[in-house]
Amino acid sequence: MTTLIRNGTVVTASSTNPADVLVEDERISQVGPALGAPAGARIIDAAGMYVIPGGIDAHTHLDMPFGGTMSADDFETGTRAAAFGGTTSIVDFAIQGRGTRMRDALDTWWKKADGRSCIDYGLHMIVTDLANSGLEDMDDMVDEGVASFKLFMAYPNVLMVDDATIFKALSRTAKNGALICMHAENGSVIDVIIAKALAEGKTAPIYHALTRPPRAEAEAVHRAIAMAEIAGVPVYIVHLSSEDALNQVREARDRGLPAFAETCPQYLLLSIEELERPNFEGAKYVFTPPLRPKEHQPKLWDGLQHDDLQVVSTDHCPFCFADQKILGKDDFTKIPNGGPGIENRLQLIYHYGVNAGKISLNRFVEITSTTPARIFGMYPRKGEIAPGSDADLVIWDPDARYTISAQTHHMRVDYSMFEGFEVRGNARTVLSRGEIIVDNGQFLGKPGRGRYLKRAARGGAWK
Numbered sequence: 520m521t522t523l524i525r526n527g528t529v530v531t532a533s534s535t536n537p538a539d540v541l542v543e544d545e546r547i548s549q550v551g552p553a554l555g556a557p558a559g560a561r562i563i564d565a566a567g568m569y570v571i572p573g574g575i576d577a578h579t580h581l582d583m584p585f586g587g588t589m590s591a592d593d594f595e596t597g598t599r600a601a602a603f604g605g606t607t608s609i610v611d612f613a614i615q616g617r618g619t620r621m622r623d624a625l626d627t628w629w630k631k632a633d634g635r636s637c638i639d640y641g642l643h644m645i646v647t648d649l650a651n652s653g654l655e656d657m658d659d660m661v662d663e664g665v666a667s668f669k670l671f672m673a674y675p676n677v678l679m680v681d682d683a684t685i686f687k688a689l690s691r692t693a694k695n696g697a698l699i700c701m702h703a704e705n706g707s708v709i710d711v712i713i714a715k716a717l718a719e720g721k722t723a724p725i726y727h728a729l730t731r732p733p734r735a736e737a738e739a740v741h742r743a744i745a746m747a748e749i750a751g752v753p754v755y756i757v758h759l760s761s762e763d764a765l766n767q768v769r770e771a772r773d774r775g776l777p778a779f780a781e782t783c784p785q786y787l788l789l790s791i792e793e794l795e796r797p798n799f800e801g802a803k804y805v806f807t808p809p810l811r812p813k814e815h816q817p818k819l820w821d822g823l824q825h826d827d828l829q830v831v832s833t834d835h836c837p838f839c840f841a842d843q844k845i846l847g848k849d850d851f852t853k854i855p856n857g858g859p860g861i862e863n864r865l866q867l868i869y870h871y872g873v874n875a876g877k878i879s880l881n882r883f884v885e886i887t888s889t890t891p892a893r894i895f896g897m898y899p900r901k902g903e904i905a906p907g908s909d910a911d912l913v914i915w916d917p918d919a920r921y922t923i924s925a926q927t928h929h930m931r932v933d934y935s936m937f938e939g940f941e942v943r944g945n946a947r948t949v950l951s952r953g954e955i956i957v958d959n960g961q962f963l964g965k966p967g968r969g970r971y972l973k974r975a976a977r978g979g980a981w982k
């Protein structure tokens with residue numbers, strides 16, 4: 520199948536040019552002005568549109584167990600929703616159970632995704648235990664294309680690992696080239712604060728935020744970066760939420776360290792007041808790290824502008840309000856942690872970033888596609904519009920108006936964190952490896968067509 524995308528403006532992380540894009544089978548074969556249409560080619564008219572690389576969401580949790588329930592989207596519903604929003608690749612998280620091998624977790628998550636994923640997907644491995652050949656397991660995972668590992672400095676007795684484990688994992692990546700991703704919050708301190716709050720009868724959703732202070736995030740970010748510096752390796756901070764934490768990353772980067780961090784739309788656009796909504800609705804905004812006071816938002820945008828933050832991902836981890844969030848009705852610590860966002864990332868960052876004049880069009884592409892591809896070992900196959908790259912392309916309509924709502928979204932969850940947000944700019948047509956999977960609000964893809972992405976170690980963003 521040959522496809523010619525004509526009359527559009529091709530936007531990459533580094534350039535904006537009127538150009539046509541020729542796609543042969545699954546890949547881009549030519550990019551240039553006024554390309555002729557080969558006989559029999561399908562033509563897509565992109566006049567008035569931007570042609571951008573498909574979005575890459577490097578942080579999602581589909582079909583994930585948490586606190587006795589499962590995240591509401593599985594690989595089929597979650598990746599279909601992602602596609603509607605212009606995201607054509609995700610990197611989800613497999614979770615090593617304590618006392619088990621990473622290979623078991625990888626097999627489990629491959630089974631979850633196989634036959635269901637509508638777009639290409641990679642996997643990070645969450646490490647909970649390095650006893651019993653854990654370090655060898657890490658090397659084994661890298662050979663399977665799991666080129667990144669996530670460790671938790673929060674959630675004691677569940678996911679948290681100690682500093683020795685973190686340092687061993689970091690040190691191992693000096694050899695195997697993987698990247699360590701850190702959930703950076705001081706979980707031990709937070710647990711003491713939580714116990715005190717509960718003892719005082721403070722059980723409402725707002726206490727989820729009030730028991731996780733920004734300094735607990737900043738302290739852990741500082742410690743993570745210090746340990747990475749001692750080990751002589753890069754580190755990537757996931758879902759950075761506060762100015763305090765950002766300052767730690769900036770300080771490290773100013774010293775030339777390969778420290779990287781992502782933030783998420785919720786931290787850029789929502790604030791702590793959401794957790795005070797009446798009728799327990801604050802629970803819809805319970806995720807970790809928590810929402811912060813409004814003053815943090817412009818600092819995070821500033822971080823994106825100046826490359827102290829490199830990536831926007833979603834941490835998509837939806838739980839329905841009616842029958843899942845409600846588990847924490849009498850105790851905020853029982854509220855499943857997570858919120859939906861996989862579908863709205865590009866819309867929100869384009870509207871509140873590009874339209875608002877905070878970031879350039881190229882920077883928008885960079886933080887939502889190109890840099891995650893580089894950092895996580897998918898570049899230039901993903902995140903680029905050039906001959907040889909996968910034809911993961913979004914025909915982006917900069918004038919399309921869209922109101923975000925649970926009534927119309929495609930995520931399998933009964934609320935939206937961005938209900939009623941009106942945005943201008945949306946994906947019109949979405950191609951994944953040359954196949955049109957979304958066109959004008961119609962889903963044309965198939966569950967199971969998405970392929971596992973074997974990612975390369977040392978993606979190269981720090982070279």
Ligand SMILES: [Zn+2]
Pocket residue numbers: 578580834836
């Ligand atoms: Zn997460």
